[in-house]
Amino acid sequence: MYVRNQSVTSILRELNASSEDIEASALVSMDGLLMASMLPPEFEHDRVAAMSAAMLALGTQTSMELNRGALDQILIRGQRGHVLLTRAGPETVLVVVTRPNAQLGTTFLDVRRGAEALSAAL
Template identity: 35%
Template sequence: MGRRTKVAMTGPEPDGAVLAELKALRDRIPRLTGTLVASNDGLLIAHDLPDHLEPTGMAAMTATQLALSYRLVTTAHGGSFQEVVVNGSGGHVVIYAAGWTALTVLAAPEVNIGRLHLESRPAARAIAARLSALTTTDARNGQPLETE
């Protein structure tokens, strides 16, 4: 079998404010191992992941978990999806709804989940607001997009 290699993906540069939010989140929570933002259809928007994790694959898995969790919540209780926590022996993966995107946070097993939620929920809201503002303005000049 051949060796797998990472292929650089080309596309628009991630928004600086979103990257800053991800880095600030990692600074506020000791033992946070990575973060990423993905669209609900699996496209990578921004990430602050360690080198051994493939960001586009993580974005695709985030979208899959988001869709499954959304379906589970609406089937069981109705209402909207907010977050899902996956605990493993190697750590936690938490996915937060963030508008039309999702914030995924990876943390070591000893991280306090309550603290993680306390810091990550506002970050998810800030990211959703920033990306929502970008979709309603022209990224080239910051002017509102014209609608017909």
């Protein structure tokens, strides 16, 4: 894993600690490369990175095709929780995994702040 700035890992660690609802997070390049991770070991980190980048690319195309403007965030709601994909700069994506009963309003706020901090750190 290549991290240009060690503070990126610290930002992910702080994001995970900011809310009991946030279980894991990672920073991924638009090319699908894992830049930094606070994901549990049972996740296939490289696969998560590649799928996240692909999902953001498809979401971007869909948003533009439907005249919704530039894509900012994707929410995946599953039976065992949520996955948030949020732009964290022009070439990176913040991936956040939450609990199923997460308070999404405050989680969105925490994730937005984390994405802004990551963008500034890169």
